[in-house]
Amino acid sequence: MSLPTVDTTVTYPAGAVAGTGTVLYTQTLPDGRPAVLTDSTPVHPVDAGWPDQGADRATLTTADGTEVPVEDCVVGATDGSSLFLGRDIPVRKGTEGWVFTVVHVLPAGTVPAEGSEVRFQVDNGYRAALSAGHTACHLASLALNKALAEAWKKDVQADAAGNPNFDALAIETSTISEFGSRDLYRLGKSLRRKGFLPDALLASPEVVEEAVNRTLAGWVASGAAVRIERDSELLTGMRRWVCDLPDGTVSIPCGGTHSDSLARFSGIQVRLSLKTADGAAEMVMETSGAPAG
Numbered sequence: 091m092s093l094p095t096v097d098t099t100v101t102y103p104a105g106a107v108a109g110t111g112t113v114l115y116t117q118t119l120p121d122g123r124p125a126v127l128t129d130s131t132p133v134h135p136v137d138a139g140w141p142d143q144g145a146d147r148a149t150l151t152t153a154d155g156t157e158v159p160v161e162d163c164v165v166g167a168t169d170g171s172s173l174f175l176g177r178d179i180p181v182r183k184g185t186e187g188w189v190f191t192v193v194h195v196l197p198a199g200t201v202p203a204e205g206s207e208v209r210f211q212v213d214n215g216y217r218a219a220l221s222a223g224h225t226a227c228h229l230a231s232l233a234l235n236k237a238l239a240e241a242w243k244k245d246v247q248a249d250a251a252g253n254p255n256f257d258a259l260a261i262e263t264s265t266i267s268e269f270g271s272r273d274l275y276r277l278g279k280s281l282r283r284k285g286f287l288p289d290a291l292l293a294s295p296e297v298v299e300e301a302v303n304r305t306l307a308g309w310v311a312s313g314a315a316v317r318i319e320r321d322s323e324l325l326t327g328m329r330r331w332v333c334d335l336p337d338g339t340v341s342i343p344c345g346g347t348h349s350d351s352l353a354r355f356s357g358i359q360v361r362l363s364l365k366t367a368d369g370a371a372e373m374v375m376e377t378s379g380a381p382a383g
């Protein structure tokens with residue numbers, strides 16, 4: 091069989107944790123493990139370009155009833171002749187002539203037949219915890235932007251709530267974990283050139299932290315609904331995280347999974363810490379959500 095000619099249909103944005111797929115293509119990776127591509131999957135892969143939310147934990151059951159763990163799940167891309175995985179993908183999503191696909195990596199020795207149907211089961215609890223972590227991460231970044239809104243002396247791009255987008259302009263890495271996230275921001279020269287005045291933040295990060303946590307407490311108390319809007323069910327289809335916050339609906343492009351409501355949390359809090367790296371100040375924002383009881 092040949093490499094797929096359309097993107098994988100993904101059902102995780104709609105909240106699916108189980109589903110079937112037809113095996114379109116398999117290939118043995120250099121480490122001996124098979125890569126399995128199906129027409130459809132509920133398994134969230136780690137994204138190549140912005141790997142903030144890791145892969146789901148899941149199992150794959152073959153047509154003959156053999157159940158194996160999906161050891162890794164990554165985004166792949168093909169031009170019809172070769173398959174590239176993760177960081178090896180040489181083009182951006184949406185590039186003409188390229189198909190993006192979810193790649194399930196199985197233990198060596200298990201190769202489901204091409205054309206056969208396989209069943210996926212995602213670890214529901216782990217997914218829910220990562221979804222909560224991702225939702226908390228978006229909220230914390232919006233609350234941080236709001237708390238730092240007065241620290242800008244120039245007009246810069248605004249975030250989904252209309253505040254200067256410190257998060258987008260300063261972020262280095264973002265890592266989603268179970269019920270939380272860790273965001274690393276660089277407060278260097280280029281951010282100053284864009285008009286950011288870091289002195290108040292550097293002098294008293296606890297004041298900013300308090301403001302962020304006050305905002306988050308209000309948002310969690312509202313129990314606002316969260317949904318993922320999508321143009322299509324294809325892997326590269328445009329998807330947006332939308333949350334009906336008390337001060338207005340916010341919408342952020344996002345390919346991850348999310349809690350369906352802020353009522354899933356009893357609280358969300360951040361901790362800000364400053365450090366110096368390569369002569370520039372860096373700030374870590376650790377966000378933790380507590381599940382509603």
Ligand SMILES: [Zn+2]
Pocket residue numbers: 224228331343344345346
């Ligand atoms: Zn996101």
